[in-house]
Amino acid sequence: MRYVALLRGVNVSGKNKLPMALLREALKATPFCDATTYIQSGNIVFNADLDITTCEQIIADLLKAEFDLNVPVIVREQSAIKDILKVNPFETRTIENSKFMSFGFFDKIPVTEKIDEVMSFSTEIETFKIVDDVMYFYCGVGFGKTKMTNAWFEKKLGVTSPHQSFL
Known part of the structure; x- marks a missing residue:
């Protein structure tokens, strides 16, 4: 494998x-x-x-x-990673602005209530979608400027997110 x-x-x-x-x-x-x-x-x-x-x-x-x-x-x-890339919910944005798009894995599936709470922080310019243990993140302000870092998501969701990969 x-x-x-x-x-x-x-x-x-x-x-x-x-x-x-x-x-x-x-x-x-x-x-x-x-x-x-x-x-x-x-x-x-x-x-x-x-x-x-x-x-x-x-x-x-x-x-x-x-x-x-x-x-x-x-x-x-x-x-599995190839499959994750195929279902990217922000595919149209990545074509135009791939430098603003990433995906990452969590060590476990976050609790639904915590996902709902975190979704309230989503905006047009900084938006994300969590599917099972994968998070897709479109960060139009740039990854160096966002407050929504791996550590931020980990704290809000109660998970570990070892890595975000850029698309």
Whole structure:
């Protein structure tokens, strides 16, 4: 199975430094095959004959043991990510302004009441849609200016969101 692992908060503003070359080297000691990383994001693509939970635990343990990092890890099948991109509710906006569009995963499905509360913050220029454990976010003010950061969503929804990827 081909997987994508998303790590929260590595190589951001000089914190949780994780050199990708060292990470790739450390991954050679795992049961993963063909592991590659994506730029300095901490995203990992790999093959494994293991379930998602086991893959998440292996990566979390590796990060702690080799790099003294305790960061959230979410693993998804690569095909699931492709499917998520196909159903993007803001597709017409991404064609015009892809730099303002992202999607992210939560570690669990947020409680409906909390989603309803957070939706009250949605505007025409900063809007989002939560589908199960995935959030699509159109941020017309720009990601450097918004107050709706990963940490903001985590606090409001009571979830962990390791990563937002830009479309």
